[in-house]
Amino acid sequence: MALQIVVFCSFAQTQDSYEYQSEFTWGINKNTYGGLIGGFVFKKAHKLSDKVLETFGLELMNVKHPQEVRQNSNQTGNFYIYGKSNYLYAVRLQYGRDLILFKKAPQQGVEIKAVTAIGPTIGVVAPYYVEHASDGGFVTIREQYNSSIDPSSIYGPGRLFEGLGESKLQLGANLKAALNFELGTTKNQVTGFEAGFLLDAYANKVILVPTAKNYSIYPTLFLTLFYGGRK
DSSP: OHHHHHHHHHHHHHHHTTOOSEEEEEEEEEETTSOSSOEEEEEEEEESSSSEEEEEEEEEEEEOOTTOEEEEOTTTOOEEEETOOEEEEEEEEEEEEEEEEEOOOTTSSOEEEEEEEEEEEEEEEEEOEEEEEOTTSSSEEEEEOOTTSOGGGEEEEOSTTTTGGGOEEEEEEEEEEEEEEEOOOSSSEEEEEEEEEEEEEEEEEEOSSTTSOOEEEEEEEEEEEEEEEEO
């Protein structure tokens, strides 16, 4: 009987060692409107109950037009994006809930959460600069791409972050639904991935490629690899 009590207490302590009240994670995002890396995700959560977490999120994303095409400069061989006139950087603030569907046993298994979040999106629309030869051909000019620029005169893209100070803001909202798979093996470590659907909707169309169809609504599928800690 005494042995059973000791075993039960030891098991309870092991179970309790996995309990936590809050966690902070950050991750790298890949999505259908992004490039090789879509952006970065930060999330703070704390438990409201044994099964529900309240979450606060921040996402920083580079949103690409689906018809963007990388092209080599005839002059230098450098890559630039033909027809692109603006970047779109999405800054998403999110408030939501995580519902624990399957709780992980200590030191093993997977914890699965259903994730929902909603919040405002601030779209930063920055001009896309290219460097091209002047009409005389003796000097180069860096300016926002427009259809009057002869593609054969383009040397490549402008400098990094050039034109960012000329950005305009587009206000919108976002909605996210996903499944979160946490694979960490220790109490204080959080490692895993999140996959799901996100919808960005802006008040007006965002002109990224003037010669193509542009959008105010961006539905996207995404995968985020995340890491963090909990206590």
